[in-house]
Amino acid sequence: MRPVSPRASRPVIDPAPSKWRYRLERLWLTPLFRALVRTGIPSFGFVIAFTWYIHDEARLTAIIDTWEDAVSAVQDRPEFMVSLLRIEGASAELQDDIQEALPIDLPLSQFKLDMDALREKLVSLDPVLDAEVRVKAGGVLLLKVTERTPAVAWQTEEGIEVLDAGGHRVATLHNIATAGALPLIAGAGAETAVPEALTLVAAARPIDDRFIGLARIGNRRWDVVLTNGQSIALPEEAPVAALDRALAMHAAHDVLDRDVKVVDLRIPERPVLRLTPEARSELKGLQELQRLSLDHSEGTQ
Structure with missing residues (x-):
């Protein structure tokens, strides 16, 4: 009797993938599925975690305060501060009206100045035809005004x-x-x-x-x-x-x-x-006198 070889006794493995593995491999080849796994699921998880974290009011207040402090630290630097106000093209009376209409508390960071709102406020004044608002070097807020000409x-x-x-x-x-x-x-x-x-x-x-x-x-x-x-x-x-x-x-x-x-x-x-x-009255009197004279002339004839 011939002895059986150990190699021949091993079971034969089918190289073809299983049905589920084949389906997963086909699914992985889909671009949308790969994007969902690589980007969508991590992003969704981050949103869930971040929402849970800021859901606490104390944490949210701390985040806002930290952000505002960081922004203020940059905006309130000396090179961004406006400390002087200059008005050009306006009479003395109009300058008083402008300062009363625009109560600007200086010094103030130029990031906190609404230039468009300031210009609209200036143009709304009756004597002002046009206005230019800008910040000059040296922290000077310039209000250049064109007055209306009285006619x-x-x-x-x-x-x-x-x-x-x-x-x-x-x-x-x-x-x-x-x-x-x-x-x-x-x-x-x-x-x-x-x-x-x-x-x-x-x-x-x-x-x-x-x-x-x-x-x-x-x-x-x-x-x-x-x-x-x-x-x-x-x-x-x-x-x-x-x-x-x-x-x-x-x-x-x-x-x-x-x-x-x-x-x-x-x-x-x-x-x-x-x-x-x-x-x-004088003309009426002359006409009456002329009529009397005419009547007198006719009577003498």
């Missing part, structure tokens, strides 16, 4: 408002005498027609010695107010051209030097001259 004084029932060329309020006056050489306008809605009013003021320069101001009538048209109670009623359309015609009439016939109360040009094709009450 007219608008007389209302509440008082006297100084307006710029666009009709924006600049300041409030307590006395008309403080308006200086500013043209005077009056009437409801006059502030919305300041550009037209300035054009009329420029056109009225030939009679500047008797010019008082402009009155807005019905928020539609203008009356030119002159000395001695005279006025020129302008139409709603083309008021400058109508004013030029009135000035031409005056240059040719000295209309404003006569007993004329109103030069009415509201109907451009038919100008009307309204006399003063005294002139009307």
Whole structure:
């Protein structure tokens, strides 16, 4: 009998993987599964652990305090501190208004300054047309202001408002005498027609010695107010051209030097001259005298 070889008695191992191992290997070849195992599960575990850690209020407060202390330690360094305030382009009165409207407590870190909010606050002031806010070297907070230019004084029932060329309020006056050489306008809605009013003021320069101001009538048209109670009623359309015609009439016939109360040009094709009450009485008397003379002449014939 032939002896059996020890090698031949060993069981034969199948080299093929098992079904579960094959499925795991196939699953591992999927990119999404590998990303989930390598990144997703550790990240999810970290989130769970971090959430559990900060769930305690004391730990959360300590983390916030530590972070704020670290940020403040950097922001409050001397090279980042603003210690001086400079205002350029503003009058002394406006500077006082700015300092009152912007109560900035210096020194202060420039990281704690809201430049956009400061500029919006400056531009919201009536006398300010535009503003620039920036921090200069040496810890200087520069407020560069462009003031509105006063153009007219608008007389209302509440008082006297100084307006710029666009009709924006600049300041409030307590006395008309403080308006200086500013043209005077009056009437409801006059502030919305300041550009037209300035054009009329420029056109009225030939009679500047008797010019008082402009009155807005019905928020539609203008009356030119002159000395001695005279006025020129302008139409709603083309008021400058109508004013030029009135000035031409005056240059040719000295209309404003006569007993004329109103030069009415509201109907451009038919100008009307309204006399003063005294002139009307005198004219009426002359007409009555002329009528009596005519009756007397007819009676003697």
